[in-house]
Amino acid sequence: DIPMAQSPSSLSASVGDRVTMTCRASQNIINFLSWYQQRPGKAPRLLIYAASSLQGGVPSRFSGSGSGTDFTLTIDSLQPEDFATYYCQQSYTAPFTFGPGTKVLIK
Amino acid sequence: EVQLVQPGTEVKKSGESLRISCEGSGYDFTKYWITWVRQVPGKGLEWMGRVNPATSYVNYGPSFQGHVTISTDTSMSTVYLQWSSLTASDTAMYYCATHRDYGGHDAFDFWGQGTVVTVSS
Numbered sequence: 115d116i117p118m119a120q121s122p123s124s125l126s127a128s129v130g131d132r133v134t135m136t137c138r139a140s141q142n143i144i145n146f147l148s149w150y151q152q153r154p155g156k157a158p159r160l161l162i163y164a165a166s167s168l169q170g171g172v173p174s175r176f177s178g179s180g181s182g183t184d185f186t187l188t189i190d191s192l193q194p195e196d197f198a199t200y201y202c203q204q205s206y207t208a209p210f211t212f213g214p215g216t217k218v219l220i221k
Numbered sequence: 222e223v224q225l226v227q228p229g230t231e232v233k234k235s236g237e238s239l240r241i242s243c244e245g246s247g248y249d250f251t252k253y254w255i256t257w258v259r260q261v262p263g264k265g266l267e268w269m270g271r272v273n274p275a276t277s278y279v280n281y282g283p284s285f286q287g288h289v290t291i292s293t294d295t296s297m298s299t300v301y302l303q304w305s306s307l308t309a310s311d312t313a314m315y316y317c318a319t320h321r322d323y324g325g326h327d328a329f330d331f332w333g334q335g336t337v338v339t340v341s342s
Contacts, residue, residue: 115283148328150266157316157335158258158266163328201266205327209282210256212266 116140116204120213126221131192135216137185137202146206149178149187152215153198162187163205192218223247225255225317225333232339233307240303241336243317250298251275254320256329257291257302261313271320272300307340314338 117140127133137147145165150158160169162178165185175190189196197220202213226244233239243255256271270281274293281291290303302315315336318329 146326148326150329152266157332158318158329159332160328160330163323164326167323167326169328169330203266203268203329208268208271208280209284210268210327212268214265 115209116143116206116211118202118204118211118213120200120202120216122216123214124217124219126219127192128221129192129194131221133189133192133196133218135187135200135218137180137187137213139183139185139204139206142182143204143206145181146204147178147180147185148203148205149176150201150203150212151196151198152201153195158201161200189218223319223331225319225331227315227317227333227336229334230337230339232341235308235340235342237307237340238303238305239307239338240301241315241338243300243302243333245298245300245319248319251295255293255300256318256320257289257300258316258318258329259285259313260316260335269302269315274300307338309340309342311338312340 119138147165149162152158166178199215199217201215224246251274254271257269259267269285272279272291279291293300317333319331
């Protein structure tokens with residue numbers, strides 16, 4: 115297994131803020147990393163794959179970066195619908211492990 | 222439009238068996254793997270395993286190997302997740318999702334609405 119870590123576990127932000135969260139893999143996963151958004155009571159939604167490729171239909175305020183073991187998800191100009199939990203997931207090898215999530219709260 | 226349809230809820234007792242379904246529509250069902258993800262109430266996402274509907278080949282996560290069975294019925298465009306003997310620790314939301322190859326990168330892009338499984342003792 116490749117354990118994944120995320121920080122912070124939660125953060126408070128206001129509408130319009132720029133938000134950054136990080137994901138760290140326990141070993142080099144090159145750029146085999148995806149980000150998912152999960153709103154309360156809803157299924158997860160794919161935002162980014164291959165560390166930095168935006169999934170179709172996802173707003174351009176979301177961006178991903180990183181390679182190797184350290185990755186970042188940035189949300190520019192946070193919108194009300196962005197308050198959710200964000201999970202990273204490695205697709206380098208099965209089992210395809212998720213991080214524990216970062217919850218974005220309204221300040 | 223790709224859609225995955227799952228039943229909403231299942232309520233069972235410890236020791237009972239259960240099979241939940243995930244029916245795909247809007248695409249060639251044999252074209253994409255289907256993956257299962259567990260979410261215990263208030264917790265994060267756990268990858269359980271995946272099946273290739275074209276070949277019925279299955280990968281399981283080590284935490285789930287031997288405890289669940291994933292299968293497929295291509296004539297019904299449906300994938301199943303099955304338990305032979307439930308325990309209270311199986312109480313969770315279970316999602317299915319298409320598990321697709323984006324230029325060599327796997328990602329889960331279309332998700333079902335999830336099935337809530339509640340197991341009482």
